[in-house]
Amino acid sequence: MGKPKIATVWLEGCAGCHMSFLDLDEVLIDILHQVELTVSPVTDYKDYCFPKVDLGIIEGGIGNEEQLEIVRHLRRQAKIIMTWGDCAVFGGINTLRNWIPKTEVLERGYVTSESTVNGVVPIHAEIPRLLDQVIAVNHVIAVDVYIPGCPPDPEVIAYSLTEILNGRLPVLPGEMIHFD
């Protein structure tokens, strides 16, 4: 049996959780020795049908149809799903648009924004359509591990990865949970 395989995806979020992951410093080297990083924004390897992996990590909320597909694929291919950050866990800052109708959001972004001249809302078969609302990952697929935080501290990410590598499903103690 080879090293455990990990896939990470970056959905509707700021990549801050991945930055926090990179911020593990020397612990990152230890962890990378123990795992095989497959599909990930870090490796820039894109295959959204995903190879079979042991751990699928999701950063970001689900805001469009493509992201919906990605998480469903990942769920099928991964043994364990871990969500990183407030966006994946709760919907996060992206949910600001949930209080506003979708058409208004698109209009504001593509047509009425101050820097736009003759703007139109883009519609194309290759552009994934926006969902009506940004949703948290666990409202679409089953999630095994939740790591909230905006972003989660590197220590918390290290803790959760180490726990999983040691064969345990991590449940964060109260002092490791934070939402900001």
Place this chain on the structure above:
Amino acid sequence: MENTSTPVNITINGRELKVDEGTSILQAARQHGIYIPTLCHHEALSDYGGCRLCVVEIDGAPKLSASCVTPVRSGMTVVTENERITESRRTIVEFLFAERNHNCMFCPRSGNCELQRLAYELKMDHLTVSFSYKKFPSDITSPYMAMDHNRCILCGRCVRACTEIAGSHVLAFHHRGPKTMIGMDLQEERSHSTCLNCGVCLQVCPTGAIYNRLRSHYFVKGREHVCEKITTFCPLCGLMCPTDLLISNNQLIQVDGHLSRANGQPNQGQLCCKGRFQVFRSPAGRLLHPLVRKEDGDWVVANWQEALFLTVEKMKAIQVQKGEKALFGLASPMLPMEELILFRELMEKGLNAGYLDTFDGQHFRNLKGTFYGGAIPIRETSWKQVGKSDFILIAGGNPETSQPLLQSIFRRRFMETELRTGLISSLDDVPSFVTDFIHVPSNHLAELLRALLAEVDHLCKKEKQAGKTIGSSGSFPLLAGMGISRDAKSAFTSIARSIAEAENPLVIVDTSLTGMADSNSLNGVIDLARRITPSSKSEPNLLILKPEGNSAGAWKTGMVAQKVPDQADCLKGGLLLMGDESSMGEDILARIHAAEFLAVITPYAHKFLMDRAHVLIPKPTWLEADGTYMSLDGLEQLFRKKTIAPPEGVWATREILSAMGEQIDLKVSSKQEGLFKKRSDPLV
């Protein structure tokens, strides 16, 4: 709740406890150090039982009970923590998070939020229910506080605080069910409501629903572990309310009152708009370096020695040129005693100034000009009498401007004990707590007070003669020709009767009356206060409101000029001005605008000073310096410690004044205590 002393035996988590009958399970648990999480409960407020976070299992009952509203019963067995209870509490917190917008990353309260803390405590790492995303409005009409209903959890603390502590009854629950919102009055916005902006709702709000608009939200989030809590008091008015200041990275984050139902203060820890918010406002920018005006009128940054040397030299030159009395000193009564005393020494002994005054000196002189201030010293009672008196008569005007907190006390006491409050004023500003109002032109005020005294005398005599039956009076003829209305006449009778019937009435003289040079009115009101005081009391039931925080202290230092020189309304020679004010009143500006040489020691770069002054010397604000202050009745001296560090390079006020003194070989006395008059001495 009546406190019978019969002890009751109960068991909490297997521990047998003896507690007083009538206490709630929550109180009993807290008394014995057993933790129960709460959200809508606040120790200074009545219990409400709304949030159900404090649920406990009683005698193994299938239904959990809210411990804050369940009284103890003999033989009761309580469990405060098991899986079922934790699950129930976590579900409640999940529902609260799902119901409105509780995304912590864009909330200024994050890190210091009770809802968030509970979520961490209950290990809520995700939501099993979906969010409602229902949009609620935000009210940002007040310059001080914003209310974001999207962050509200409807715990009702603000509603109870507004009623029970502020006595305002402005906040209430509006609408029903999931549409429920906290509303102001009859669904007004805050700026159009009767809200006093006292901010007690802000202090008790467990989430970020009500937040301070003035403090910086960028510099730091109010995390408790990076914030330092400093217990001190607010020197902005003479009531000197105790406060807790939350400081982080040398920045003030929040001002809290010591909310408690039994903290010995008549205000129960309530603060006013001034104390809670004014410290965050500095309309003028901070002055960070000494500035000296060049010949061509431009400002140049000078070093400290240079600026102080120049100031003293210029002052001395003016004295040589224009004679002994050409130097003036003007200081703010907001400054602590130590700074005022040093200022006085420098000006009087060092520079031999012709005239020394405080911004509020006129009030002192007016009081001094009365029969009492002149011949017999005016004694005053403790301001805390406002919490005990059964009738209050205010002469002069609305005490809101000088002591804003008093109206909360009056409002609350009106609700609790139907306290009657009379107001005699030449102004039309009638605060809502006033029950009897007499509008009288200021030239008739003295006569009216005499008539009132006569009426009270008459009623008291009648009372003595005929037991309790109090008839009408013979003093109405005295009111003729004063131009007072029929309503005012009935108010007059009502006030007189209330005074005669009250056991412990109190007369409050507002600053608008002491500000008027009308010794007859002042004599009249002091007469009245002395007349209504029981002979057993050494101090009359009289309280004279002071215009600024340390007015009483400033008056006690003896630095207020007894007489105003003829040209002093418009000081013309060399003037040294020292003050902490973030904005200066028109009257002060009118007094200083003609100075030939104006040196100012101030924390702020006021526009007026930038236009008129010749030397500007920065000083720390009151938050950045320590000092002694005196309560408005002159009965308490309180020492206030430095809360935050002044901007880098700004000298302490004492260093500035000592350095100026050294230049003229003035050894500024280190023993300042002797300069304070004895505590018991009357102020005026």
